[in-house]
Structures are given as C-alpha cells and as structure tokens.
Amino acid sequence: MVTMSTHPEQWTRWVEKACTAxxxxxxxxxxxxxxxxxxxxxxxxxxxxxxxxxxLLGIAVGRRLERGEPVDAAAQREIADRVPLTD
Structure with a gap:
C-alpha cells in the first residue's frame, strides 16, 4: 500500500508546488x-x-470557509466520514 510514509518528501513537494500555483x-x-x-x-x-x-471534499471545505466556519483537521475528517461508501 502506498502511504504518506512511503514518499513523504515527493508528495509534500508536489502539494507545496500545486498550492503555490x-x-x-x-x-x-x-x-x-x-x-x-x-x-x-x-x-x-x-x-x-x-x-x-x-x-467533493474540496467543495465542502470551500463552502465551510465561505460561511466563515473553521476547517481544521477534525472538520475535514468529519466531512470525509460523511461520504457514503455503500447504498
């Protein structure tokens, strides 16, 4: 399984570049x-x-930010946990 611990420097560098852009x-x-x-x-x-x-996670985070709601790590996890995986 590929995880953040597998390629942390590469992933972090790419995210930093993408965020800058x-x-x-x-x-x-x-x-x-x-x-x-x-x-x-x-x-x-x-x-x-x-x-x-x-x-969809990104849209949900953006909408919370628009409403002035905090979007910390716990809020992001709460949003992700609401994504249905089964019918």
Missing part, C-alpha cells in the same frame, strides 16, 4: 485524509469515483 496554503492540505478517502471510495464504491470524492 493555486494560491492555497499547503498547511490546509491533509494528504493522508484525501488519500484515505479516495482509497476507500476506490475499494468500496468504484475506482473512477475516487478523484470525484476528493473534488
């Missing part, structure tokens, strides 16, 4: 959480929806 704070990106969510959706739902789940 998108004017985002890399500290707001929980790589492990996004990876866990997409892995779970890939295995429990279907692989093509894994990237869609990450996109």
């Amino acid at each position: 998108l004017d985002l704070d890399p500290a707001d990106v929980d790589i492990d959480l996004v990876h866990e969510l997409s892995k779970n959706v890939s295995h429990e739902v279907t692989r093509p929806l894994a990237p869609v789940s990450s996109y």
Whole structure:
C-alpha cells in the first residue's frame, strides 16, 4: 500500500508546488485524509469515483470557509466520514 510514509518528501513537494500555483496554503492540505478517502471510495464504491470524492471534499471545505466556519483537521475528517461508501 502506498502511504504518506512511503514518499513523504515527493508528495509534500508536489502539494507545496500545486498550492503555490493555486494560491492555497499547503498547511490546509491533509494528504493522508484525501488519500484515505479516495482509497476507500476506490475499494468500496468504484475506482473512477475516487478523484470525484476528493473534488467533493474540496467543495465542502470551500463552502465551510465561505460561511466563515473553521476547517481544521477534525472538520475535514468529519466531512470525509460523511461520504457514503455503500447504498
């Protein structure tokens, strides 16, 4: 299994570059959480929806920020935990 501990420097560098390009704070990106969510959706739902789940998480985080709600690690996990894996 590929985890953050497998390639931490490469993943972190890429996220930092992507965040710079998108004017985002890399500290707001929980790589492990996004990876866990997409892995779970890939295995429990279907692989093509894994990237869609990450996109949906991003929209949910953005909406919370728009409402002025805090979006710390716990809030991001709460959002991800609400993603249905079965019918």
